[in-house]
Amino acid sequence: MAPALNHPSAVAFLDEHHRPVHGEPADYYGGKEHFSRSRTYSASFSHGYNPKRLPAFEDEWHTRARRMSHDEKSMTHPRRFLIDVEETIRVVLEQEDTDGDFQISVTDAGPKIMVLGTATSNGFKTFDIRGTYMLSNLLQELALARDHGRKRIVLDEARLTENPVDRLSRMIKNSFWHSLTRRIDGDGLEIICADPKNRTGRINPRIYVPHGEPAMAEYYRKVARDKPHLNLDVQVLPPKPDDPHFVKSLNNKPGILALAMNEVDDVHGGKTLKGIPFIVPGARFNELYNWDSYFISLGLLVDGQVNMAKGMVDHFIFEIQHYGKILNGSRSYYLCRTQPPFLTDMALQIYNQLDRSDVDSNRVWLKRAIQAAIKEYHTIWVAEPRIDPKTGLSRYRPDGLGIPPETEATHFTHILEPYAAKHGLSVLEFSERYNDGTLKEPALDEYFLHDRAVRESGHDTTYRFEKRCANLGTIDLQALLYKYEVDIGTAIREVFDDELDMEEEFNLAPFPPSPETYVNPYREKSTSRPQNSQEWFKRAEFRKKMIDQYCWNESKGLYFDYDTVQEKQILYESVTAFWALWAGCASEEQCWKLLSQSLKKFEVLGGLVSGTEESRGKISLDRPNRQWDYPYAWPPHQIMAWVGLERYGYLEEAQRLAYRFLYMMTTAFVDFNGVVPEKFDAVRLSHLVDAEYGNQGIDFKMVPREGFGWMNAAYQVGLTFLSTGMRRAVAACTSPEVYFGPALVNPQPTAAQQYIVGTITDPLGLAMDNLHLSSPISPTY
Secondary structure (H helix, E strand, O other), rough: OOOOOOOOOOOOOOOOOOOOOOOOOHHHHHOOOOOOOOOOOHHHHOOOOOOOOOOOOOHHHHHOOOOOOOOOOOOOOOEEEEEEHHHHHHHHHHHHOOOOOOOOOOOOOOEEEEEEEOOOOOOOOOOEEEHHHHHHHHHHHHHOOOOOOOEEEEEEEEHHHOOHHHHOOOOOOOOHHHHOOEEEOOOOOHHHHHOOOOOOOOOOOOEEEEOOHHHHHHHHHHHHHOOOHHOOOOEEEEOOOOOOOHHHHHHOOEEEOHHHHEEEOOOOOOOOEEEEEEEEOOOOEEEEEEHHHHHHHHHHHOOOOOHHHHHHOOOHHHHHHHHHHOOOEEEHHHHOOOOOOOOOOOOOOHHHHOOOHHHHHHHHHHHHHHHHHHHHHHHOOOOOOOOOOOOOEEHHHHEOOOOOOOOOOOOOHHHHHHHHHHOOOOHHHHHHHOOOOOOOOHHHHHHHHHHHHHHHHHHOOOOOOOOOOOHHHHHHHHHHHHHHHHHHHHHHHHHHOOOOOOOOOOOOOOOOHHHHHHHHOOEHHHHOEEEEEHHHHHHHHHHHHHHHHHHHOOOOOEEEEOOOOEEEEEEEOOOHHHHHHOOOOOOOOHHHHHHHHHHHHHHEOOOOOOOHHHHHHHOOOOOOOOOOOOOEEEEHHHHHHHHHHHHHOOOHHHHHHHHHHHHHHHHHHHHHHOOOOOOEEOOOOOOOOOOOOOOOOOOOOOOOOOOOOOHHHHHHHHOOOOHHHHHHHOOOOOOOOHHOOOOOOOOOOOOOHHOOOOOOOHHHHHHHHHHOOOOOOOOOO
């Protein structure tokens, strides 16, 4: 039966205030409850008369009226429901949430039907809410109403049947970005200092302030005095905060790193500091990240949040100035590491959308961003140890000592066990002695050199980089730096009249690179002369030549990573080869070969997988799957491919790939209570991923609050690639195989290419296949 209604007798609970049907929760559920004079039948109901029938199940299903069979309304009078919030939440969860995860999904075994009373009849007449999507939306709306203190609501049916594409896009724009917003200042410290990766047991917040910012240090000391309940520990970093020995000394004292702040007026007529807001990825990643922020900013720009994206660039400028690089993340244990560089494109994209009424201010802002990028380029990416002077290729090769402290506690157990056994120690004892330098293990040092490089690459982890990442000139990094060089040259020429003075002094890297020029201790200083576009275009031309020489494979029609130590290509097929299209460093002929020979190796039902199944190799208990390998699909790889293909004029291919990925996202959103995860298994169309860390963004109750940063962005950006017809088809969850027709099968396809007619696309079947029994079931004979 329908959930009971409890409201004052002799009155009808009718919300006469007409709010936008798809308005945001604060608008839709905000305000007071309103009562009006009761009609006769509503009064009789409130005194105990209940005309609703009990729900019929199993053998009695034939007795249920079909959908739309009672309480009919014309389309000019949309249906609305009168609902008791707490009681309906209880009934929905009790009846439909059979697995107890506070979500309504296709894997739940409930009847998938619920009766609600209509508002026009004051709950006397009823209507069936059927199916996973409507029921999960009902649960979400009830949770949002509860958030706003509502006991009873009048709910528009249109909120339960809302077009899923419109609903998800709206939630990302108006809700998810807000929930992922953080600030580092007195008002935001309690939220931002929470670190799920902190394994030290200390939960009181600690903030590290960079050297040379005395006003900022004093500000946080004042916060500590004014808010003693925080137990805030304020520390000032030394002038060189990324010294590996110093960073290792902070392993047991992790903390958040201070970021850029603005000076504002305080309530007493004086001045104070206020943190610039930014977006975090979400889930266990509760800090500012490097390459996540680039993709997040693309989504923010689509949604018109230019100032938020601009503030994130301000933080990157601050990090380069004070921490020497754009950090992997804004925590103390990331001080030695950066991530894939996107600053120039990020800054130029934002610059192009700034308010044109203040051109001079915009130019000053872009100048700061380009100056910071030039410093990062010279002091990080083309400086040793990251550059290989012999080839001129740059590598992910960060400094660092010991075991990365931010990983899961047991992440390296299988690596450390043989060394612990060798010394007759437990893994914990060995780890402590290895970290403090008491025990020396050169082979383990080499392993962690490559492990840190993998984390700097952003692709942690993958068999592509296993035990060799620090030696690789990867195609993705070369493409990104080519884009840096072109972007910097273009900005200097087009915005700064082909002359850009540097205000901060640092060493400029030799050019062209060679072992001899890097051995020579002489370095030109950045302030010795203005930068001009010609030198940057020469660098880009040189890098393109090196990419073609070392990374391009003509016979295979694909770019590969180059091992600078073994001096050979690593023939792991990675979808990052398509980053060359995004950067514009591929010729038209190379683009055509990528498209005609290689795209089919990565394209599956749900978009582009990270690498091919053949390159990944066989998976076993001793060789488990890695999250950046086949069959997983990640937002950065999708967006880079979409933009790259469009850049070279292959819009139809870009649209097809965007459709595949957004179809996968939308079906998960519809079938799994609005989930927006970190990544997908694009072959099985499933977010139920058990590789390494599992999946992020899926652990929520009743209503999704954040999604996941770059997956949110991928949806908003992807929608800009779709035609109106494609968008409608995605909203109807029309499989790509139906919309585009079955994919052509290669004469001798690998497993990664077998996306043929008959591929299982039933979401329930796919989800059930991912469920694991706690113990094997014995066969019955």
